[in-house]
Amino acid sequence: MKRTVSYLLLVSVCTLLSGVLPLSAESVDNNENAAKPVAQEAHFFQWAWQLPAETFDDCAITDYSYWTPVQSPFGGGFRFISLRDENKFDELHAGGYFFFRPVLLRLGDSFMSIGGYITFDAFNLEGKTDLPLGYVNNFHTLVKSRDIPVTAGVSMLWALPSAGLQISLEIGHYWADTRLFAPDVLLPVPQELLDINPALEPLSGSVFSNQQETGLDIFFGISWMSERNFLSGISVTVFSNYRTGPVEITSKLNYPEFVDVFGDGSFLAPLGTQVVPDKPAQSSYILSVLYVKAVAIPIDINIPLLMSEQEKNFVTVEPAFGVGYARADHGHVLGGGVRVSVAEVVGFSYFRTWEQRNDRADNDIFMIELGFQLGHRLGPRS
Numbered sequence: 001m002k003r004t005v006s007y008l009l010l011v012s013v014c015t016l017l018s019g020v021l022p023l024s025a026e027s028v029d030n031n032e033n034a035a036k037p038v039a040q041e042a043h044f045f046q047w048a049w050q051l052p053a054e055t056f057d058d059c060a061i062t063d064y065s066y067w068t069p070v071q072s073p074f075g076g077g078f079r080f081i082s083l084r085d086e087n088k089f090d091e092l093h094a095g096g097y098f099f100f101r102p103v104l105l106r107l108g109d110s111f112m113s114i115g116g117y118i119t120f121d122a123f124n125l126e127g128k129t130d131l132p133l134g135y136v137n138n139f140h141t142l143v144k145s146r147d148i149p150v151t152a153g154v155s156m157l158w159a160l161p162s163a164g165l166q167i168s169l170e171i172g173h174y175w176a177d178t179r180l181f182a183p184d185v186l187l188p189v190p191q192e193l194l195d196i197n198p199a200l201e202p203l204s205g206s207v208f209s210n211q212q213e214t215g216l217d218i219f220f221g222i223s224w225m226s227e228r229n230f231l232s233g234i235s236v237t238v239f240s241n242y243r244t245g246p247v248e249i250t251s252k253l254n255y256p257e258f259v260d261v262f263g264d265g266s267f268l269a270p271l272g273t274q275v276v277p278d279k280p281a282q283s284s285y286i287l288s289v290l291y292v293k294a295v296a297i298p299i300d301i302n303i304p305l306l307m308s309e310q311e312k313n314f315v316t317v318e319p320a321f322g323v324g325y326a327r328a329d330h331g332h333v334l335g336g337g338v339r340v341s342v343a344e345v346v347g348f349s350y351f352r353t354w355e356q357r358n359d360r361a362d363n364d365i366f367m368i369e370l371g372f373q374l375g376h377r378l379g380p381r382s
Contacts, residue, residue, distance in 0.1 A: 075373025
């Protein structure tokens with residue numbers, strides 16, 4: 001009897017264990033599977049910062065410094081330009097460009113980031129030139145001009161990593177308030193004073209002009225990039241400003257407060273500032289530049305925030321060729337030069353321009369670009 005009870009007890013324990021052990025093993029497997037992270041997939045619509053890090057593991061070009069990462073939602077840069085023409089007319093620019101593209105769309109194997117951008121371009125011009133005011137009898141007089149035009153609009157970047165292709169399109173609205181000042185000018189004598197004394201000579205004074213306008217700002221760029229160190233890429237960029245809104249211009253001739261009409265003090269005619277009619281200056285233009293990445297030299301450099309650790313950084317040497325059209329005098333311009341960039345964070349450029357079918361002088365242009373992004377981007381417009 002005791003043997004029978006012991007036998008039944010042993011069978012019961014074995015049966016219980018046979019049911020518990022498989023269950024325990026299954027639970028362990030489930031726990032292990034739960035501990036393993038499930039790879040996320042890129043959806044048709046998502047925020048840029050939600051794109052899985054491993055999305056571009058199979059596309060080596062996305063680790064190159066001259067590839068603009070679509071998963072970086074914001075960035076921009078600064079650009080400094082010094083221009084001098086053969087008549088020693090100096091033009092200085094200090095501009096900035098910033099974008100925020102939070103929306104990311106997956107289109108097959110490509111990605112499109114969408115958002116907005118804003119730019120500014122503070123410039124100062126100084127030199128001797130003919131005044132645009134036809135009623136002022138001065139030629140090659142000292143002229144100063146300055147403005148800080150601002151632009152805001154929609155920004156889009158379409159990236160096709162498998163093809164090494166990126167396409168940018170930005171369309172916005174600009175606001176400009178250009179001021180021109182000629183501090184030392186010989187002004188024509190008003191007709192009412194010539195009627196009194198026809199022998200009066202031109203009067204010393206100054207000229208002030210203010211032109212306010214709005215219009216359309218367009219930027220288009222297409223770049224093809226490869227993993228080679230020679231002839232590693234090519235890009236074409238197109239810039240255009242086209243005045244579309246109303247334009248207002250105010251021009252003033254600043255005469256002496258009083259004019260000695262006969263030169264003996266017998267008759268002092270009050271004159272001062274005179275507001276005169278004027279025609280707006282044309283400001284619309286279009287410019288296209290072709291860059292060829294002739295050489296890409298690998299460098300070992302890492303700047304926090306500007307570069308990721310896995311990024312492959314390069315110094316690139318890019319010959320450039322350009323052509324443009326300005327509506328101001330229906331003239332064309334041809335240009336050529338070279339740009340050298342360090343990891344697409346710092347860039348140095350020199351261009352020479354040749355004016356065609358107009359009276360403008362040829363120019364030498366020096367440019368410095370500083371880019372920043374949680375990733376990279378060179379300057380206001382790459």
